[in-house]
Amino acid sequence: xxxxxxxxxxxxxxxxxxxxxxxxxxxGTMVFIVSLFAFRxxxxxxxATAFLAAVIYISRVPLKFMLKGLKSIFMLMLITVVFNLFLxxxxxxxxxxxxxxxxxxxxxxxxxxxxxxxxxxxxSVMTLTTTPNDLTDGLEKALRPLSKVRVPVHEIAMxxxxxxxxxxxxxxxxDKIMKAQMARGADFESGGLIQKAKNMIPLLVPLFxxxxxxxxxxxxxxxARGYHGGEGRTKMKPLVYQRRDHLAYLSLLLYLVLMFFVxxxxxxAGLY
Numbered sequence: 001x002x003x004x005x006x007x008x009x010x011x012x013x014x015x016x017x018x019x020x021x022x023x024x025x026x027x028g029t030m031v032f033i034v035s036l037f038a039f040r041x042x043x044x045x046x047x048a049t050a051f052l053a054a055v056i057y058i059s060r061v062p063l064k065f066m067l068k069g070l071k072s073i074f075m076l077m078l079i080t081v082v083f084n085l086f087l088x089x090x091x092x093x094x095x096x097x098x099x100x101x102x103x104x105x106x107x108x109x110x111x112x113x114x115x116x117x118x119x120x121x122x123x124s125v126m127t128l129t130t131t132p133n134d135l136t137d138g139l140e141k142a143l144r145p146l147s148k149v150r151v152p153v154h155e156i157a158m159x160x161x162x163x164x165x166x167x168x169x170x171x172x173x174x175d176k177i178m179k180a181q182m183a184r185g186a187d188f189e190s191g192g193l194i195q196k197a198k199n200m201i202p203l204l205v206p207l208f209x210x211x212x213x214x215x216x217x218x219x220x221x222x223x224a225r226g227y228h229g230g231e232g233r234t235k236m237k238p239l240v241y242q243r244r245d246h247l248a249y250l251s252l253l254l255y256l257v258l259m260f261f262v263x264x265x266x267x268x269a270g271l272y
Contacts, residue, residue, distance in 0.1 A: 009168050011128040017059040018129045021245045022138025028055075029126045031252050035259050036115050043262035045114060051255050052118060052125075061128050069124050070117060077116050084109040127164065136161035141239050162218070170211060177206050 012018075017025070035048060056063060070077075090104030127135070140157035147153045181202050189196075 009128060010131050011061045011065065013060040013129070015058060015060040015129070016244065017055065017125065019244065020129075020248055021239055021241055022130050022134045023142050023239065024245045024248045025126045025130055026135075026138055026142055028248065028252055029122055031256065032122045033119055035256065036118055039259050039263040040111060041263045043265060044259050045111075047255075047258050047262050048118060052121060055125055056121070059125055059129050061125070066121055066124050066128070069120055073116060073120060077113055080112050080116065081109045084112050132161045132165045135164065137235065137237075137239055166211075166214070169214070170207070173210050174203070174207055177203055177210075 032048070032052070035044070039045075039048075056066065085101055085105045085108075086099045088102055088105035088108050090102035093101050093103055093106065095101075130138070136157045139160060140154055143151070143153040143157065186202050187199060
């Protein structure tokens with residue numbers, strides 16, 4: 001299960017998506033996520049599916065590798081679908097015991113499941129095609145106007161970069177500790193919910209100790225190298241927009257126009 005989490009990992013490849021400015025990928029991810037919640041129609045989700053499929057194909061990241069990240073949110077998706085399926089009021093479709101499934105509930109559950117899947121896949125494209133350093137630089141550059149109102153933009157970007165960088169490290173550390181504890185006779189599978197929670201103590205205690213130790217080592221290393229925030233710091237590779245970045249922004253604009261257009265047409269309006 002731990003190996004299935006792809007968030008925070010970088011997949012090296014020579015693709016047009018990898019070469020884009022990180023600000024473009026941040027903007028594209030935000031536009032895609034907003035479009036999933038702003039437009040709710042079969043036509044709009046068909047357009048979103050085509051757009052996401054094209055981006056994944058151009059990124060040259062294997063689809064199988066990206067789909068692994070969905071396993072970690074399967075329970076969340078299942079709970080979301082069940083709650084929307086049985087707790088949404090509307091036109092009854094069938095009744096089971098004290099539970100009633102409605103037409104509106106089926107529609108809402110389907111849309112929520114699609115949104116969660118596309119949200120994870122869309123976010124994964126950004127993290128898999130952007131190194132943590134580039135993502136930090138892009139986020140800091142994009143949020144720079146907020147520094148005028150005393151928002152610590154550099155510190156926020158640095159914290160997000162460190163968090164993303166530590167995700168695969170902590171997952172690897174968790175896997176090592178779990179295997180070591182299982183070799184000593186620890187059981188993480190048997191028992192009820194309370195017993196399983198108690199069985200996690202031998203895993204969580206050394207994991208927290210390791211995380212605090214890594215954080216302390218990182219802080220000491222940054223201090224030893226004279227790090228004092230972003231004031232007066234320069235970039236070895238400053239971000240500069242290229243022609244491909246402007247074309248990518250144009251593609252995002254065309255995507256929004258297409259989503260608005262197909263959402264208004266309503267070819268499948270009679271189906272929902």
